[in-house]
Amino acid sequence: MRSSGQPTINDVARLAGVSKKTVSRVINDSPLLHAETRRRVETVIRELGYVPNPQARALALRRNFLIGLVHDNPNAQTVMNVQQGMLDGLRGTEFELVVRPIDRAAPTMLDDLRHVLERQRLFGVLLMPPISEDDAIARLCEALGCRYVRMGSALLDTPARMVASNDRVAVAEAAAHLLASGHRRIGFIGGPAGFRSAHERRAGFEAALAAAGLALGEAQVAAGDYSFAGGQAAAARLLDADPRPTAIFACNDEMAAGALHAARARGLAVPDDLSIIGFDDSAIAAHLWPPLTTVRWPSRTMAAAAARKLIEDEATVPTHFPSALIPRGSVAPPRC
Amino acid sequence: MRSSGQPTINDVARLAGVSKKTVSRVINDSPLLHAETRRRVETVIRELGYVPNPQARALALRRNFLIGLVHDNPNAQTVMNVQQGMLDGLRGTEFELVVRPIDRAAPTMLDDLRHVLERQRLFGVLLMPPISEDDAIARLCEALGCRYVRMGSALLDTPARMVASNDRVAVAEAAAHLLASGHRRIGFIGGPAGFRSAHERRAGFEAALAAAGLALGEAQVAAGDYSFAGGQAAAARLLDADPRPTAIFACNDEMAAGALHAARARGLAVPDDLSIIGFDDSAIAAHLWPPLTTVRWPSRTMAAAAARKLIEDEATVPTHFPSALIPRGSVAPPRC
DNA sequence: GCGGGCGTAGATACCGGTGTCATCGCTCAT
DNA sequence: ATGAGCGATGACACCGGTATCTACGCCCGC
Structure with missing residues (x-):
């Protein structure tokens, strides 16, 4: 039978x-x-x-065991770290991870996302930056009865729905590191307007300068878009100024790598002629020459905590995860 | 009611x-x-x-709509490309992508994988290299009634269960590029023993040398492990030989990046003193200085095809996807 | 001796879909 | 007239679990 x-x-x-x-x-x-x-x-x-059979269980219990990762992040390493972290947090549970990259620029984005959440009836989703900063997406999750946790560089939501680094403090620390090396003319390559992380990082940078009695002039700031090419263009603008900056802080590593290229193209040696600090501690940071001094964003740990927040009811999971400066070889005292 | x-x-x-x-x-x-x-x-x-409700459907139809990506690949960008490709192939279907990194080195690996496949009853999985080369894993999938498609650098299985690049041909092309530039002493940084891709790439390299009447001496070969540090160490060995090679081919970009560091550490300029070619066209390739000449592995296209093979019965999906040489700035004629 | 409480197990309905087969009203060839 | 064939629809069982309620045996106190 x-x-x-x-x-x-x-x-x-x-x-x-x-x-x-x-x-x-x-x-x-x-x-x-x-x-x-x-x-x-x-x-x-x-x-x-x-x-x-998990499908039968899901049907009988009227809930399923799928946790989603929704992202629109250009940085592959960061996404992988977050995935890995979520799996860390989900280990030993019956939850499975499903991945859903979305295109924030597409006009149909919200509809696509709604479609996925409705169809799959995910138990919960983790929203990665930058889309974690989009309140419309969070509201959509809520409306569809899908739990969510947002990952970000500052507290944007209730602690139960948030894991946050403190980029402001970490960037201030990085800037202080440059100041301590003797730099005074420090360029800043910002992130895209509307990104909370970009806002926080700039605030931290300005705070550190202010603490040293310096102001951030508009000529020292160039807008970037978190891409390599954007960093290259922004650095080009900063380096063509007279006097040029002796150091540059870029809001992520990709842009820092672009700045490195721009410096090379002008015959500037790094770190002797120009110091550079990035942000993320992505894989390229260690592989560039010179190895890039950067700020580590604790993506894996944060993602693991976020996953546990999604599946646990108790609010014992921490919400704050400090970023840390990783000194490597791209910072030296200014020559002149 | x-x-x-x-x-x-x-x-x-x-x-x-x-x-x-x-x-x-x-x-x-x-x-x-x-x-x-x-x-x-x-x-x-x-x-x-x-x-x-997809769970109810899955129960009634006795099959579900989850496609897995199983990987143990150190290269985040490649994994992301493959994920993206799978989503391309799955678009418009009711299938969802679940991701499962595994640790090939762990002794419990096969059991872990069995556990996942049994519990989740995935409809099918895509096996990425290097684990796609592991026949034990393929047999396990088969035994559990889980369809699979392997992604690799040569045809390791029946075409219905395989999407393949032809690394041998692509690497021969890269080697020919170096030979055409005038290089005669070309070092080779290999991949880990037991990796089919490493085997194929070396075979292609040797074939190109042979076609030019050259043989690959053991002194020109250094074993690598597909990691940055491994490439650095291997290049160090090659560059300490006398006469040193005027060009190096590395079996992936990470190792090529390591070779670049090793060259810098010896005061050698790239490409003037040393030409370098990598493999993968990963993100770092374009971000290094100089931008790395490399071979593009069509990961996204291949993954899309693999996903379609998993969900379609017809064998109309192509199996072979050629790799292509991407010339950038890390190759120049030898000085001496 | 008997009702009540407790620990253990089963009967049955239900979750939200799909497959199988029966039914019903037509048209059409015989 | 009649029944075969067909298009459109419904009744019912089933997929593989879980929840609810009941049944049964047993010990207890009265």
């Missing part, structure tokens, strides 16, 4: 001589079970290699 | 005054439906915002 295919709860019940409900109790570690019965059922489960 | 929550097929049936089966026929585009009935049901579906 048994078909081929994987064994079901009915097969286990029949072979163990109990009802399906009893098998269900064994699976779910119900305390009201005779030890002997439990043992017998467990033996059959092992012999049959029975594994509960 | 209606609870809150999302509307179900029963709600639609009741409001449209038809049976659930008829609603099911509308959802599944059954041809045996009166146009008027279909219209009426569709109207109710739209008004209610009804979306079929």
Whole structure:
């Protein structure tokens, strides 16, 4: 009578001589079970290699076990770190990770996202920056009954729905590092307007300058877009000024790499003629020449915490995760 | 009587005054439906915002709509490209992508993987290199009734279960590029033993040398491990030889980046004193200085094709995807 | 001796879909 | 007239789990 295919709860019940409900109790570690019965059922489960069907469970429990990662992040390494972190946080649970990159620029973005969330009925999603900063997306999740946690560089939501670094403090630290090396003319390559992280990082930079009695003049600031090419163009503008800056802080590593290229193209040696600091501690940071001094964003740890926040009710998971300066070889005292 | 929550097929049936089966026929585009009935049901579906429950569907159909990506690849950009490609291939279908990095080095790896495949009952998985080269994993998928497609640098399986580049040809082309520039002493940084891609790339390299009447001496070869540090160490060995090579081919970009560092550490200018070619066209390739000449592995296109192979029965999806040389700035004629 | 409480297990309905087969009203060839 | 064939629809069981409620045996106090 048994078909081929994987064994079901009915097969286990029949072979163990109990009802399906009893098998269900064994699976779910119900305390009201005779030890002997439990043992017998467990033996059959092992012999049959029975594994509960998650779809059936999801249907009966009216909830599923899919956690989504929604992102629109140009930085592959950061996304991978976050994925890895989420898997860390989900380890040992029955939740599975599904990934959904979206295109923030597409006009149909919100509809696409709604479509996915409705169709798949995800249990919850992690929103990565920059889309984590979009309140419309958070509201959409809420409206669809999908739990969410946002990952960001500052507290944008209630702590239960947020894991946050403190980019402001970390960037201030980086700027202080440059100031301590003797730099006074420091260029700043910002992130795209509307990105909270860009805002926070600039605020931290300005605060550090202010603490040293310096102001950030408009000529020292160039807008970037978190891309390599954008960093290159921004650095070109900064370096063509007279006097040119002796150091540059870029709001991410990609742009810092672009700044490095721009410096090279002008015959400037790094770090002797120009010091550079980036942000993210992405893979390229260590692989550039010279290795890039940067700020590490604790993406993996944060993502793991975010995943636990999604699946746990208790609010014992921390919300704040400090970023840290990683000194490498791209900073030296100014020559002149 | 209606609870809150999302509307179900029963709600639609009741409001449209038809049976659930008829609603099911509308959802599944059954041809045996009166146009008027279909219209009426569709109207109710739209008004209610009804979306079929994928878990219930999966249960009734005895198959689900989850496609997995299993990888153990150190290169984040490649993994992201593959993810993106799979989503390209899955677009417009009801399949969802789940991601599962595994640790090939862990002794429990096969058990972990078995656990995941059994629990989630994935419809199919895409195996990325290097684990795609592991026949034990492929056999495990087969034993668990999980379809799979392997992605690799040569045809390792039947075409229905494979998408392949032809690394041998592409590397021969890269080597020919160096030879055409006038190089005769060309070092080779290999990949880890046991990696098919490493084997293929070396074979292509040797073939190109042979075609030019050259042999690959053991002194010209250094073993690498596809990591930055490994490439650095291997290049160091090659560059300390006398006479040193005037060009180096590295089996991936990470190692090429390491070679670049090793050259810098010895005061050698790239490309004037040393030409370098990598493989992968990963993000760092374009961001290094000088921008790295490399071979593009068509990961996104291949992954899209692999995804379609997984979900389609017809064997109309192509299996071979040529790699292409991307000339940038790291190759020049030898000085001496 | 008997009702009540407790621990253990089963019967049954249900989650939200799909497959199978029966039904019903037509048209059309005989 | 009649029944075969066909298009459109519904009734019902089923997928593999879980929740709810009931049943049963047993010990207890009265």
